[in-house]
Amino acid sequence: MDQSFAIKRDARITREQIQRLHEEANRRALRVRRIRTGILIGLNVVMAVIILLPLLYAVSVAFMPSSELFTTELNLFPANPTGENFAQALVKVPLMRFVLNSFLVAGLITLGQIISCSLAAFSFSFLDFKGKEALFMLVMATMMVPGEATIISNYLTVSSWGWLDSYQVLIVPYLTSAMGIFLFRQFYKSFPISLYESAKIDGCSNLRFIFRILLPLTKSAIGAMAVYTFINAWNMYMWPLLVTGSNEMRTVQIGISMLNSVDAQSITLMIAGVIMVIIPSISIFVIGQKQLIRGMFSGAVKG
Known part of the structure; x- marks a missing residue:
């Protein structure tokens, strides 16, 4: 025991x-x-x-007065914070008009590229026609042509049409993009062709198949395309500078440069304007970054 x-x-x-x-x-x-x-x-x-x-x-x-910026001391933080720079920036130039123009132009460009690129990508993915691969290679080849190489010819074209200093000259040349076509095509390639064949057997037209079946299934690609296109359109500088000449048509990137002048005070005014201008683009990027990353990689692997 x-x-x-x-x-x-x-x-x-x-x-x-x-x-x-x-x-x-x-x-x-x-x-x-x-x-x-x-x-x-x-x-x-x-x-x-x-x-x-x-x-x-x-x-x-x-938020720093100009008298604190130009001193012999290193001032990282304003001793007397003020919002006068933001108020003066709004008064000196019609900044809100520029913001409205940029929102309108960037929004319509984004919508136009989503529609046009999805239609083109559908043709390259589901339709079978002669020369499809060669045409797609030609579209992709345009990505290697820098915009500076065609800006003069584009300017002469829109000038001959009488489009200068108007909304259509800012929007129409950017209603499609090779990058968007490629993004949507790679995403559509992950869908089986039997999906399209079944829809055709049921009597579904091509446009109905795109807007009722494809687009609802490609929300991640649409989100990525929307964020990428909107930020690019918002940050356009060279083309709006070339084709616009009045305050009614200028965008924010052109309007910010109007705040710069020879006096010292313009530095703080311009920085205040830049802060106001980058808030929308940063906000859209922060909100849509998950969609952007998911959309960029969702079509990389077929499943």
């Missing part, structure tokens, strides 16, 4: 020791994971601050 009781007691002690060792190992592993996570978060915060430092300093300058 005493011997069996001693054996059971030793076994119970051994199990308790093993359990304590496991608990100690788990606590040590949890401590290591927390330390590692804290180090990674700290490094990410430091890198984020370094990357965002120019933007943060621009925000600081926007």
Whole structure:
């Protein structure tokens, strides 16, 4: 009896020791994971601050009086923050009109590219016609032609049509893009051709198949295309500068340059205008970054 009781007691002690060792190992592993996570978060915060430092300093300058900017001291933060720069920027140039023009132009370009690129990509993906591959290669080849190489010929064309200083000259030349066609085509390639054949057997037309079946299934690609196109259209500079000449038609990128002048005060005014202008594009990027990443990679693997 005493011997069996001693054996059971030793076994119970051994199990308790093993359990304590496991608990100690788990606590040590949890401590290591927390330390590692804290180090990674700290490094990410430091890198984020370094990357965002120019933007943060621009925000600081926007709230800084011009007398504090041009001094012998290094002023990283405004001693007397003021919103006068933003008010003066709105008064000196019709900035809200420029913002409205940019929203209108960028929005219509985005909508036009989604429609035109989806239609072209449908033709290259589901329709079978002679010279399809050669035509697609020709479309892709246009991506290698820089915009500066065609800007003069495009200007002469729209000038002969009498389109200068109008909305159509800002919108129509950008209603389609080879990159958008490629993005939608790669996404459509992940769909089986039997989907289109079944719809045709049921009497579905091509346009109905696109707008009722394809587009609802390609929300990630549409989101990626919308974010990419809107930001590019919002940041256009050379073409609006060339084809617009009045404040009624200028976009924000042209309007910001109008805030720059020879006096020192224009620096803080221009930075304040830049801060107001980049808020919409940054907001759209932050909101749609997941859609942008998902759409860029969703058509890379067929499944």
